[in-house]
Amino acid sequence: MEKEGLGLEITELRLGLPGRDVAEKMMKKRAFTEMNMTSSGSNSDQCESGVVSSGGDVEKVNDSPAAKSQVVGWPPVCSYRRKNSCKEASTTKVGLGYVKVSMDGVPYLRKMDLGSSQGYDDLAFALDKLFGFRGIGVALKDGDNCEYVTIYEDKDGDWMLAGDVPWGMFIESCKRLRIMKRSDASGFGLQPRGVDE
Amino acid sequence: MNYFPDEVIEHVFDFVTSHKDRNAISLVCKSWYKIERYSRQKVFIGNCYAINPERLLRRFPCLKSLTLKGKPHFADFNLVPHEWGGFVLPWIEALARSRVGLEELRLKRMVVTDESLELLSRSFVNFKSLVLVSCEGFTTDGLASIAANCRHLRDLDLQENEIDDHRGQWLSCFPDTCTTLVTLNFACLEGETNLVALERLVARSPNLKSLKLNRAVPLDALARLMVCAPQIVDLGVGSYENDPDSESYMKLKAAIKKCTSLRSLSGFLEAAPHCLSAFHPICHNLTSLNLSYAAEIHGSHLIKLIQHCKKLQRLWILDSIGDKGLEVVASTCKDLQELRVFPSDLLGGGNTAVTEEGLVAISAGCPKLHSILYFCQQMTNAALVTVAKNCPNFIRFRLCILEPNKPDHVTSQPLDEGFGAIVKACKSLRRLSLSGLLTDQVFLYIGMYANQLEMLSIAFAGDTDKGMLYVLNGCKKMKKLEIRDSPFGDTALLADVSKYETMRSLWMSSCEVTLSGCKRLAQKAPWLNVEIINENDNNRMEENGHEGRQKVDKLYLYRTVVGTRMDAPPFVWIL
Numbered sequence: 060m061e062k063e064g065l066g067l068e069i070t071e072l073r074l075g076l077p078g079r080d081v082a083e084k085m086m087k088k089r090a091f092t093e094m095n096m097t098s099s100g101s102n103s104d105q106c107e108s109g110v111v112s113s114g115g116d117v118e119k120v121n122d123s124p125a126a127k128s129q130v131v132g133w134p135p136v137c138s139y140r141r142k143n144s145c146k147e148a149s150t151t152k153v154g155l156g157y158v159k160v161s162m163d164g165v166p167y168l169r170k171m172d173l174g175s176s177q178g179y180d181d182l183a184f185a186l187d188k189l190f191g192f193r194g195i196g197v198a199l200k201d202g203d204n205c206e207y208v209t210i211y212e213d214k215d216g217d218w219m220l221a222g223d224v225p226w227g228m229f230i231e232s233c234k235r236l237r238i239m240k241r242s243d244a245s246g247f248g249l250q251p252r253g254v255d256e
Numbered sequence: 257m258n259y260f261p262d263e264v265i266e267h268v269f270d271f272v273t274s275h276k277d278r279n280a281i282s283l284v285c286k287s288w289y290k291i292e293r294y295s296r297q298k299v300f301i302g303n304c305y306a307i308n309p310e311r312l313l314r315r316f317p318c319l320k321s322l323t324l325k326g327k328p329h330f331a332d333f334n335l336v337p338h339e340w341g342g343f344v345l346p347w348i349e350a351l352a353r354s355r356v357g358l359e360e361l362r363l364k365r366m367v368v369t370d371e372s373l374e375l376l377s378r379s380f381v382n383f384k385s386l387v388l389v390s391c392e393g394f395t396t397d398g399l400a401s402i403a404a405n406c407r408h409l410r411d412l413d414l415q416e417n418e419i420d421d422h423r424g425q426w427l428s429c430f431p432d433t434c435t436t437l438v439t440l441n442f443a444c445l446e447g448e449t450n451l452v453a454l455e456r457l458v459a460r461s462p463n464l465k466s467l468k469l470n471r472a473v474p475l476d477a478l479a480r481l482m483v484c485a486p487q488i489v490d491l492g493v494g495s496y497e498n499d500p501d502s503e504s505y506m507k508l509k510a511a512i513k514k515c516t517s518l519r520s521l522s523g524f525l526e527a528a529p530h531c532l533s534a535f536h537p538i539c540h541n542l543t544s545l546n547l548s549y550a551a552e553i554h555g556s557h558l559i560k561l562i563q564h565c566k567k568l569q570r571l572w573i574l575d576s577i578g579d580k581g582l583e584v585v586a587s588t589c590k591d592l593q594e595l596r597v598f599p600s601d602l603l604g605g606g607n608t609a610v611t612e613e614g615l616v617a618i619s620a621g622c623p624k625l626h627s628i629l630y631f632c633q634q635m636t637n638a639a640l641v642t643v644a645k646n647c648p649n650f651i652r653f654r655l656c657i658l659e660p661n662k663p664d665h666v667t668s669q670p671l672d673e674g675f676g677a678i679v680k681a682c683k684s685l686r687r688l689s690l691s692g693l694l695t696d697q698v699f700l701y702i703g704m705y706a707n708q709l710e711m712l713s714i715a716f717a718g719d720t721d722k723g724m725l726y727v728l729n730g731c732k733k734m735k736k737l738e739i740r741d742s743p744f745g746d747t748a749l750l751a752d753v754s755k756y757e758t759m760r761s762l763w764m765s766s767c768e769v770t771l772s773g774c775k776r777l778a779q780k781a782p783w784l785n786v787e788i789i790n791e792n793d794n795n796r797m798e799e800n801g802h803e804g805r806q807k808v809d810k811l812y813l814y815r816t817v818v819g820t821r822m823d824a825p826p827f828v829w830i831l
Contacts (some may be wrong), residue, residue: 138333157738218530
């Protein structure tokens with residue numbers, strides 16, 4: 060799981076392949092720290108930092124003088140691609156806050172900051188305001204009684220009914236929201252309520 | 257050689273199209289040189305500062321197609337300041353003055369202005385084809401001139417350029433009489449697109465084969481476009497988000513089924529993955545698939561799509577596909593020739609999901625593989641040895657382990673042996689990029705075995721000057737050598753100055769070369785332009801008492817027949 064709120068991004072510990080000595084080796088061999096990554100001249104792109112610091116011991120392996128300071132242009136991804144993938148990263152990155160919200164019948168999408176809501180009730184209220192349509196909130200809370208249903212796309216690309224999981228888990232996995240007509244819901248692949256995952 | 261009249265020899269030469277072969281022909285004898293130069297229509301110039309337009313035109317007066325490359329490759333990674341150079345305007349001005357019948361212009365990493373595009377559009381009556389790759393400096397106003405003035409325009413292909421989008425009406429500048437378009441690629445434009453103008457343009461272009469849309473073209477517009485152009489061969493989808501039950505999605509599905517000539521698919525800059533199934537009916541015809549900008553397509557939707565693409569020859573993908581996904585590719589795409597796996601998370605969140613296992617799987621499953629670009633978390637020597645055994649036909653092998661200096665993650669050894677195995681087995685290797693922990697040993701192998709190597713990219717590698725010397729002495733066909741953050745210095749740089757006459761260029765940044773070393777080189781080799789790029793310390797190099805021993809931040813040298821260029825900015829010193 061990503062540890063957030065540290066200010067510095069840290070190496071994600073995860074189930075690795077056999078033989079892979081995860082955190083320790085990676086931390087020791089890092090010759091570059093995020094703090095040393097300055098933007099110079101044309102390199103104002105925040106996405107330069109392909110390598111991050113652990114905050115702990117940083118042992119330099121490469122003696123080249125430039126290795127001490129900037130890691131400009133690494134990894135070697137061309138700037139056009141960086142700009143375009145960073146856009147995607149910021150809009151779809153989980154838990155970062157802003158997600159797209161679409162509503163059936165409305166020709167444009169909205170963006171809202173999930174992080175600014177404290178819970179499902181708050182979210183319901185915010186969605187009401189967003190589309191100026193009272194009743195979305197009701198959809199979230201009551202479920203079967205109203206015209207609309209609120210669903211969200213999770214990390215795996217599956218569309219889930221909003222409200223099943225605890226709020227914290229929801230905002231971590233929610234990538235986008237959709238307010239759809241209940242009549243359209245059948246056959247769309249919603250995970251039905253009450254079924255164990 | 258004199259048995260045939262010139263016309264016959266010229267006719268024979270017509271069948272020789274590659275510029276390398278043509279260059280060789282011109283060296284045979286004076287008579288062939290003369291015949292060749294008058295019949296040459298396509299010229300390729302790998303470094304726009306190696307020659308000037310006047311000399312080019314004197315030699316090839318019947319020029320019809322020109323390819324020019326400007327900035328060095330590492331400019332892609334922000335290592336070269338924007339104002340460095342590579343301006344196309346002087347070239348267009350010279351070509352316009354000479355009244356040559358230019359029909360095609362292909363530019364890479366050059367600075368193009370609206371003024372130059374306007375001049376281009378007005379100066380050549382038969383101008384047909386404009387291809388701009390990784391260029392910058394122009395706006396949609398420049399595109400409007402091209403659209404409006406080039407009566408026989410066939411190709412307008414904009415790949416990964418930085419274009420200032422003025423949200424103007426450039427698409428509506430194509431006159432109603434323009435019906436000759438074959439290629440229209442504007443995927444890199446950021447702004448709104450006049451959809452009506454676009455649809456009308458596509459509808460009146462029966463020869464349109466390649467259409468690549470930008471983000472601002474939504475799915476319903478795509479549906480209408482595909483109805484107008486069922487003959488399409490190469491499609492770049494812009495925005496691909498919609499309700500799968502909507503009418504436009506139904507229309508799209510029906511239209512796609514009719515596109516039986518579709519062979520290449522790309523884009524999906526914004527995508528709703530569950531709508532991908534609309535493309536399944538034509539996937540079995542696809543030979544090229546580029547999803548490297550489709551960050552929202554991954555997981556099961558991606559896998560399902562790939563499983564339909566049995567004839568794929570080229571695949572560009574993000575590493576979110578994972579090793580497991582690559583295994584699916586390996587078992588499905590038996591004709592695969594080129595694979596590029598790009599990193600999806602540049603913020604270093606550690607989400608990158610491909611390792612040496614994915615690479616090995618691909619090499620085992622795809623015997624025709626000859627080009628690979630692979631960004632990954634980790635690598636082992638054993639994996640590289642296996643890959644070399646499975647695929648001895650590599651022409652391009654570019655491996656980027658995201659963490660610099662990372663050793664074999666199982667043995668903690670440098671990756672010298674792994675890369676050594678690659679160069680030893682792949683006798684046709686022309687391009688190689690190295691990464692991971694590497695000592696001088698890997699360069700010994702490269703010098704010994706990489707006989708056909710033309711381009712080598714080195715970063716954070718090697719121990720001493722010996723490394724670089726192995727390469728300079730061993731690789732007889734080296735053309736472009738680019739090195740960053742490696743401990744090579746003056747000894748290696750100066751060992752064999754005549755070597756650089758056989759190469760197009762050398763780039764060294766954050767290495768150990770000093771100013772005095774570069775000065776000595778410039779003295780010994782007046783036919784080289786030795787450029788020092790020193791952005792931050794504008795004048796400090798001279799003032800500093802230790803001037804000679806000061807390390808040079810960026811060195812770029814290249815052979816040239818026209819001496820020092822006049823358009824260098826103040827922070828570029830040409831010694």
